[in-house]
Amino acid sequence: MLxxxxxxxxxxxxxxxxxxxxxxxxxxxxxxxxxxxxGSISQEQIPNFVKKLMGDPQTLLExxxxxxxxxxxxxxxxxxxxxxPLIALVIAFPIFAREIxxxxxxxxxxxxxRLRVYWSKSLTGLxxxxxxxxxxxxxxxxxxxxxxxxxxxxxxxxxxVQAVCGGSFFFSLYLVFSVVSKDQVKPIxxxxxxxxxxxxLGMLKPLRFLxxxxxxxxxxVYLGLGVDWRxxxxxxxxxxxxxxxxxxxxxxxxx
Amino acid sequence: MIVVKVGDLxxxxxxxxxxxxxxxxxxxxxxxxxxxxxxxxxxxxxxxxLGLLRPQSGEIHVLGSSKPEKVISKISYVPEAKEFYxxxxxxxxxxxxxxxxxxxxPSKALQLIKEFKLPENAKIGTFxxxxxxxxxxxLALAQNAELFIFDEPTWGLDPVxxxxxxxxxxxxxxxxxxxxxxxxxxxxxxxxxxxxxMVQGRFVFHGDLEEARKNFKYxxxxxxxxxxxxxxxxxxxxxxxxxxxxxxxxxxxEVLRLYPGxxxxxxxxxxxxxxxxxxxxVNVSE
Numbered sequence: 001m002l003x004x005x006x007x008x009x010x011x012x013x014x015x016x017x018x019x020x021x022x023x024x025x026x027x028x029x030x031x032x033x034x035x036x037x038x039g040s041i042s043q044e045q046i047p048n049f050v051k052k053l054m055g056d057p058q059t060l061l062e063x064x065x066x067x068x069x070x071x072x073x074x075x076x077x078x079x080x081x082x083x084x085p086l087i088a089l090v091i092a093f094p095i096f097a098r099e100i101x102x103x104x105x106x107x108x109x110x111x112x113x114r115l116r117v118y119w120s121k122s123l124t125g126l127x128x129x130x131x132x133x134x135x136x137x138x139x140x141x142x143x144x145x146x147x148x149x150x151x152x153x154x155x156x157x158x159x160x161v162q163a164v165c166g167g168s169f170f171f172s173l174y175l176v177f178s179v180v181s182k183d184q185v186k187p188i189x190x191x192x193x194x195x196x197x198x199x200x201l202g203m204l205k206p207l208r209f210l211x212x213x214x215x216x217x218x219x220x221v222y223l224g225l226g227v228d229w230r231x232x233x234x235x236x237x238x239x240x241x242x243x244x245x246x247x248x249x250x251x252x253x254x255x
Numbered sequence: 256m257i258v259v260k261v262g263d264l265x266x267x268x269x270x271x272x273x274x275x276x277x278x279x280x281x282x283x284x285x286x287x288x289x290x291x292x293x294x295x296x297x298x299x300x301x302x303x304x305l306g307l308l309r310p311q312s313g314e315i316h317v318l319g320s321s322k323p324e325k326v327i328s329k330i331s332y333v334p335e336a337k338e339f340y341x342x343x344x345x346x347x348x349x350x351x352x353x354x355x356x357x358x359x360x361p362s363k364a365l366q367l368i369k370e371f372k373l374p375e376n377a378k379i380g381t382f383x384x385x386x387x388x389x390x391x392x393x394l395a396l397a398q399n400a401e402l403f404i405f406d407e408p409t410w411g412l413d414p415v416x417x418x419x420x421x422x423x424x425x426x427x428x429x430x431x432x433x434x435x436x437x438x439x440x441x442x443x444x445x446x447x448x449x450x451x452x453m454v455q456g457r458f459v460f461h462g463d464l465e466e467a468r469k470n471f472k473y474x475x476x477x478x479x480x481x482x483x484x485x486x487x488x489x490x491x492x493x494x495x496x497x498x499x500x501x502x503x504x505x506x507x508x509e510v511l512r513l514y515p516g517x518x519x520x521x522x523x524x525x526x527x528x529x530x531x532x533x534x535x536x537v538n539v540s541e
Contacts, residue, residue: 004355008340103338110305110332111356113324254308 005124009091013128016087020136023083027074028143034064067149072222075140076159081217084133084163085170085195091129092174093187095121096250101183105255118250122243126171133167134160158221161232166216169235170194172242179246179253256283257316258402258432259304264313266299273299274310275456281449286425286433288443291453292533297436298335298406300453304434305332305404318401328357331400335407337391341380345373345390352394364397371416384411389420396423403427405435409442421446440526450525452532459532464525471528473521474499474510480517486510489531500531 063069099105108117137160144151173194177187202211212235214220220228259281266274274296281287289297302308304315306323318326339348349364368375371389373382379390388411395403405424409417425446427433437443443450450467452460460467476482476497482490486506487499500523501507510518523531 004351007351008342102341103334103336104340106307106332106334106336107339108355109307110327110330110334111352113327252309255302 005121006128009125009128012090012094013132016090016132017135020080020083020087020132021139023079024075024136024139024143027079028140028147030074031067031070034070035061067144068151069222071140071144071149071151072155072159072218076137076163076222077217077219080136080163081213084167084216085191085198087132088129088167088170089174089188089191089195091125091132092171093178093191094184095125095175096178097181097184097187100181100255109255114251118247122175122246125175126168126243129167129171130164133163137163155218155221158227159218161227162218162221163216165232165235165239166212169212169239169242172239172246176242176246176249179250257281258283258318259287259434260314260316261300261304262314264300264303264310264315266296266303266308266310266313273456274303277313277453277456277458279451279458279461281432281434283432284429285448286428286435286446287449287451288447289434289436289451289453290438290440290443290529291436292438294455295453296456297453301332301404301406301434301436305330329401330404331395331398331402332404333391333395333406333408335410337384337388339379339387339391339394341378343379344376345379345393346375348379348390348394349397352397356398358399360397360399364393367393367396370419385413385416388412389416392420392423396427401431403431403433405433407436407438409437409439417442440529444525452529454533460528467525467528468522470503471523471531472501472507473523473527474501474507474518475521476514477517480514483510483513486513489534500527 064073096105099108138156140151141153141156174187174191177190181187181190198210198212201207202213215228215231215235220226257280259279261277261279264274264277265272277296277300279289279300289300291297299308303310303313304317304323306327315321315323317323318329320326323330340351343351345368346365349361349368352359352364353361365375368390371386371393373386373390373393379387382390388408392408395405403424408424409420412420421442424433424435428448435443435447444464447464449463450460451458462470474482474487475493476499478496480497482497482499484490486509487501490497490499492498499510501510507520511520
């Protein structure tokens with residue numbers, strides 16, 4: 001059953017992986033041009049709101065000259081973190097919704113138990129999502145070692161924990177959308193609403209804790225504060241709760 | 256031995272009462288057909304038997320269990336919509352089933368795919384409805400199941416393939432049990448041992464075909480005679496001549512006794528019986 005699920009997910013997984021590798025390569029390839037790009041811009045040319053958003057441009061430029069900061073900010077903090085909810089959505093949304101929409105769920109449920117169908121599909125998706133994030137978090141280690149960059153590799157386990165944990169939370173949430181939907185459009189729309197809503201709500205001071213992006217980018221790890229275990233624990237509990245809710249719903253659904 | 260037992264089944268879809276107290280018994284080794292017009296509740300009944308739908312009330316026993324899920328590996332089901340994974344080819348579909356389905360015989364599935372002359376390596380997504388049906392049947396018939404449930408298995412098949420499929424289904428009987436839905440009466444007559452007729456969520460007839468043919472009769476009256484309502488299921492006029500449908504030897508005897516020499520009796524085929532029950536909405540099973 002696990003193998004069959006992997007077969008169904010293989011094209012999506014390979015496409016996501018190739019796209020992300022291309023993004024990582026472009027991030028690494030742009031490294032020598034950072035000085036040129038930022039150096040050519042004078043302080044006066046930068047609008048005030050950009051300065052507010054980025055902080056002092058001079059300090060930023062100085063930081064970007066450091067390999068470690070460049071890698072964290074441009075890969076973990078800017079690219080990978082934005083793709084984490086998107087990867088989870090692409091992996092999770094069709095898991096049940098496509099089977100229901102296409103009617104293939106009848107084949108599965110009349111050949112196996114609901115317990116086996118639900119957990120094998122869910123855990124295969126969770127595993128693939130987690131493995132993708134693990135590989136995409138570790139891949140820069142090999143590239144930067146090959147290029148001789150000066151990177152603090154001790155931070156990587158922390159980056160991996162926070163990226164995988166955040167990704168698993170998004171996956172579990174999107175899986176619930178997939179279970180409760182009778183077609184594939186609703187989970188996609190709901191997923192996009194969650195992604196936008198999460199970033200938007202995080203802008204409001206009292207709801208800042210809802211913004212998962214700083215956590216998933218590993219900012220606490222980079223700043224030397226280590227893994228945010230409280231947040232990690234809360235997201236793990238929520239992910240388990242969502243997976244169990246999905247199971248509860250799936251068990252009681254009619255097809 | 257009873258393989259499927261359904262008692263007083265009720266299923267609602269919101270306000271629609273789809274199955275209204277349906278009861279059904281399927282004997283081991285038989286081919287049991289559920290006949291009914293569209294929307295009669297055949298598929299709903301089957302889905303309740305399989306546990307895909309949850310009835311509001313009623314009892315269901317399948318292969319000795321009140322929980323269909325516990326015996327699901329002993330059942331092979333072909334649904335009304337024969338949808339399989341479109342990105343697979345028939346050969347890959349067989350491999351998929353081999354990993355997923357218990358008691359699955361891949362060599363038998365491949366042999367059936369060959370027999371149906373399906374392209375082995377083309378994507379299922381490119382198949383016509385008939386080809387998809389043939390593939391689904393190949394996969395379902397390759398299961399070493401105790402109970403086969405077919406929901407309109409021959410819909411969309413050409414006459415040659417339809418006869419081949421009916422033969423395959425007929426060959427299953429004996430060791431295995433077949434529960435089968437259709438609204439094509441001629442094919443039910445060819446293969447079914449027992450028939451249950453469903454109309455508007457109710458079973459209106461249960462019995463074997465011989466019994467049905469023996470018990471249902473047309474009685475043609477003289478034009479001046481009014482058919483006696485107490486002994487007939489329904490009556491109508493055919494070319495100005497009163498015709499009645501009579502069920503059972505007792506009722507027929509009464510009619511013949513009342514109008515000696517003024518009536519004559521004609522046999523009914525399954526289609527006549529089906530039409531009479533559907534149009535008349537009468538229940539002869541209770």
